[in-house]
Amino acid sequence: MSFRCLMALAAAAAIWLSLLPGLASAHASLQEASPAAGTRVEEAPSEVKLVFNERIEEAVGALQVLDGKSASVTSGKAVLSSDHRALTLALPKLDEGVYTVSYRIISEDGHPVGGSYVFVVGNPPAAKDASAFDLHAQLGHAGHEAEGALTTSALLLYAVRFLYYAALMFAAGTAIWFLLYRPLAGLADPLRSRLERLPGQGLMLAGLLYVFMESTQLMEGQAGSEWIKLFTRTSVGITWLSLLVLAAAGLMVPARLAKTRALLALLLLAQEAWSGHAAALEPKAVNLALDYVHLAGAALWAGGLMLLLSLWAGDRKEAGRFAASFTRAAWISIAVLTLSGIAMTLLWLTDLSYLFITPWGIMLLVKTGLVVLVAVTGAFIRRRMKRSGFPSGAMLKADGILMSLILIVVGAFTYLSPLPANEPVAWHQMGSALHVSIRIAPNVPGDNEFTTRVWMFNKLGAPKSVKLRLISEDKPDLGPIEVPVEPFKDDEISSFDGYTKFAYKVKGPYLPFAGKWTAEVRVLDSNDDEHVERTSFRNY
Incomplete structure (x- = not known):
């Protein structure tokens, strides 16, 4: 067969194949x-x-x-x-x-x-990250977040928080125990009167110092009118006022009204729950209930331990009798603290790996370790009680030291965010044919603003197409998400000699869930050559 015949057959086959609908x-x-x-x-x-x-x-x-x-x-x-x-x-x-x-x-x-x-x-709520726990946001203050450095003022603030939590646990726990353990009312003076007065007085002083330090730190650089807004129009300011009112009311209620004092103690714990992390997360009712139970268990244990240490210093015989009731309640409190703490952690963290990458998580792990030591110490105290009827003074002191360490940790980690902070993606890549930049803000699951800038080498002219795609690194089987960026007039001054800038932007929910992502820019130039640039990022 001649060469011409072969060429004719090949051409006919090509035409026939092109007409087949399945291969067109x-x-x-x-x-x-x-x-x-x-x-x-x-x-x-x-x-x-x-x-x-x-x-x-x-x-x-x-x-x-x-x-x-x-x-x-x-x-x-x-x-x-x-x-x-x-x-x-x-x-x-x-x-x-x-x-x-x-x-x-x-x-x-x-x-x-x-x-x-x-x-x-529908209209889903905005994604929660570390910014959900910023008190400045309630006041509309931007750029006033606390510095991360451990300064003298920060150390002083943590010390005040420790004193406040210690005073709250002692006052609330003592009030509850005076109702639950009636022999306390029969203590001889001056020990009884001191236990009736000093916890409330300590809470009042610690509360005033706490509110003063917190509010001045929060309102630094703000106008006087903002102070009125703080205490009348924000939940944090109102809870601070309620703290001081309840603490003052506790001082005015006579000691013989044990039920009223216990009720005020429970209200104090409720306002503390309302001002904590639980109030910022959904489902709010469940979180608040768990936090309240957690605080009540802490007051029963920590307040009871402080009371036992006070009795040990003032009346060993009465301390022995009280210890029998306290050790039983302490085990219940530890169980309540453990279960409620686990439940809140599972509710607050979408990923348990956050425990190892956030200061809040690390503090929680430290607190957990201290609670385990408390349980071990409590077991030794209970064993000693069964043998001699009296707790060991050394074990009581060890328990007191562990309690103090836990309160120090609580004073710090209660004001840290359980969620990691999301940072906007800002990435730039230089090249010979083109430069590429990507900005994703605020980089949270849900709505974000996506901006892509491309600087093309002048000889290449305008790109034929610019595509932005998001690829989940956690779910490699998931197909890439196309982000439909559109050209826009960019007023940002950013130029490179020999290159022309082209800018694209869109706002939308194209980051559907938290995790590790790859942002991919695909640019088709005037020569039909495709340039692909990628960068990895993460959000929480």
Whole structure:
């Protein structure tokens, strides 16, 4: 066969193949999606439906929908339409939130196709990170956050917090124990009168010092009118006022009204729960209830231990009798503290690895270790009580030292955020053909502003296309999320000789959940050469 005949046959075959409908396009691509990518729907959809531009394989592929914690919302399987071009996945009732649709399919020509996109149901609350625990935010103050350095003023502030918590536990615990253990009312003076007066007086003084130090640190550099706003229009200021009012009321209630004093003690613990981390996190009612139970257990144990140490110094015989009741209650308190602490930790942390990367988590681990030592010491005290009827003075002192260390830790870690701080992504990459920068702010799960800038070498001219994609490093099977950046007029002064800047931006919920991510910029230049740049980042 001549060369000309071969060429003619090859040309005819090429024309025939190009006319085949199944081979006219490279491979399947997503043509239509419901809910559509990036949309916000008021009512939760009952299904997700994806339509492709050509037939896809039936036996291979997956379609899943993930919630804001990157967990699949259903274990059901997607259904392929009769024409092999649409996948439908039935959904359960979805709550408000940001959801990720991820698909992986095989087109009939054998090409794998995958991708992801997000949609929003309702108006979900903003994601919680370390900024949720910033007291300055309640007052609308920006840029006044506490410095991380351990200065003299910071040490003084922590010392005041320790004194306040010690006074609160002693006052609340003593009031509760005077109700639960009636023989305390029969103590001889002056020991009884001191135990009735001094805890309340100590709380009043510590409370005044605590509120003064906290408020002056919080209001540093603010106008006088802001002080009125602090104590009348913010939850933190109102709880501080309620603390001082309740402490003053406790001083005015006669000692014989043990029930009233105990009620005031419980109210003091309630206001402390309301001013803590629990009030900033959802579900608020559950968190507040757990925090209140935790504080009540702490007051029963710490306050009871302080009372026992006071009795040991003033009346050994009465201390022995009180110790029998206290050691039983102490075990209950430790159990309550442990269970409520575990429950709050599981509620507050979306990832237990945060325990090892945040100061709050490290402090909690230290506190846990101290509580274990308290339990061991308590076991020795209880064993000694069974043998001789009296606790060991050395063991009591050891328990007191451990309690003091726990209160020191609480004074510090109660004012730290249990969640890591998110920092905006600001990345720049220099190159010969182009420079690329990416900014993602505030870099939280949910809504963010995505800005991409590309400086093209002048000879290349304007890029044909600029795409920004987000790839989950924690879920490598998840397809990349396309971030639909659009050109905008950029007033930021940032130029490079020999290069022309092109800027793109969009705002939306394209970071659907916390984790490790890769941001990928794909630039197609005028020569149809594609340039790909990547950077990794993390949010919490």
